[in-house]
Amino acid sequence: MKKEYTLSQQFALISLDGLSCNHRSAAKYAALRGIAAAKLLEEILLGREDMPAVQEFQTELEASIAAIKNRKKKEMDAVERETADLLLADGGIEIVPDLLGCDMNYYTAGISMKSYRSDREVYLSIVESVRAEILEEGPITMECACLLWLIRESGCIHDICSVKEQEKIQVRMTALCGEEELTDADYIGMIWRQEFHRSGEHMIKSFLKGKRELFKNPYLEGVNLLFPFLDRRQAIFVDFVIFGTTVKDRRWAMMEFLSERGHFVEETKNGSETLLRIDNAYYRVWPKTVRSYKIPIQGASLLPVYW
Known part of the structure; x- marks a missing residue:
């Protein structure tokens, strides 16, 4: 019931x-x-x-x-x-x-x-x-x-x-x-x-x-400031090798990483773009290189998607 x-x-x-x-x-x-x-x-x-x-x-x-x-x-x-x-x-x-x-x-x-x-x-x-x-x-x-x-x-x-x-x-x-x-x-x-x-x-x-x-x-992107906006979700960075990978490869690497850590992850289409639905929210995978102690580290950012 x-x-x-x-x-x-x-x-x-x-x-x-x-x-x-x-x-x-x-x-x-x-x-x-x-x-x-x-x-x-x-x-x-x-x-x-x-x-x-x-x-x-x-x-x-x-x-x-x-x-x-x-x-x-x-x-x-x-x-x-x-x-x-x-x-x-x-x-x-x-x-x-x-x-x-x-x-x-x-x-x-x-x-x-x-x-x-x-x-x-x-x-x-x-x-x-x-x-x-x-x-x-x-x-x-x-x-x-x-x-x-x-x-x-x-x-x-x-x-x-x-x-x-x-x-x-x-x-x-x-x-x-x-x-x-x-x-x-x-x-x-x-x-x-x-x-x-x-x-x-x-x-x-x-x-x-x-x-x-x-x-x-x-x-x-997608935030309408007509209504109150509070930062409920944050971007995160996950490190993995991105050299020579495709967009799909990076999505799958991110999905595997997050699934191993207890999150529900699935792909979902948004027009021509494929987003990740993580638990009850949507994110975009964005390739990125950051520096730690001047050493470049490859990976990707998860960016919250606001409709």
């Missing part, structure tokens, strides 16, 4: 996927605040038999989001433990070697790193359900609107929607919030206007925006 996940659990399965389970980061705290915000919505909106008064809901929402933004790190760590323990117990997520640990600088130093990995079928089911509801014609449920807001605010939207799709989402949600005859529109509009990031995370987003505009970094 297919398990039904709550809003906060669905969001956790998307936002915690690929994040370190034993290190703090801006992306992780954005995810944890999102989980706290999801629990709030379950309590004051989704869990009620009747809709609250609009003004009452707005007052409680704004005050509660402000409190979530000011929660201390220890409180956020408690949110992580509670959520992760439940999902680990039912198999929704598992703890696996962190992809960053496959970088030459980490594995040669013997550094062990762990991260969360969501069940592939569950992850895809949630993502495809959201995409189908928001990108296709038809009504949008309150739960989907809430989940989409959480995905937007945590920076996860760049992992699951292309630039054009994000633009379509923005247009559709703006129109939805302006539909006076729709009973849920006022509530969705209030939620859609809220943010749960702290000022330091806004600084990171501003830095990345400047980085994008000034340097046109291909690492950020």
Whole structure:
């Protein structure tokens, strides 16, 4: 029997996927605040038999989001433990070697790193359900609107929607919030206007925006800065002989290396290009030579692909 996940659990399965389970980061705290915000919505909106008064809901929402933004790190760590323990117990997520640990600088130093990995079928089911509801014609449920807001605010939207799709989402949600005859529109509009990031995370987003505009970094290709962007995934370098190899040879060498270290890896076509799907994310293999103590080292970089 297919398990039904709550809003906060669905969001956790998307936002915690690929994040370190034993290190703090801006992306992780954005995810944890999102989980706290999801629990709030379950309590004051989704869990009620009747809709609250609009003004009452707005007052409680704004005050509660402000409190979530000011929660201390220890409180956020408690949110992580509670959520992760439940999902680990039912198999929704598992703890696996962190992809960053496959970088030459980490594995040669013997550094062990762990991260969360969501069940592939569950992850895809949630993502495809959201995409189908928001990108296709038809009504949008309150739960989907809430989940989409959480995905937007945590920076996860760049992992699951292309630039054009994000633009379509923005247009559709703006129109939805302006539909006076729709009973849920006022509530969705209030939620859609809220943010749960702290000022330091806004600084990171501003830095990345400047980085994008000034340097046109291909690492950020496909990022639509219409929505918040947090660096949830990093490029890594793996050393192996590339002289005399083909593009396919390099992909297979990378796939073999990552598979041996506990990752699910498969090829996937993107137009004329072949990408690697590693666990629940997509990467591009890029040949590269780096220098260590002035000695050239051949290999390839894995670059995150944002649609």
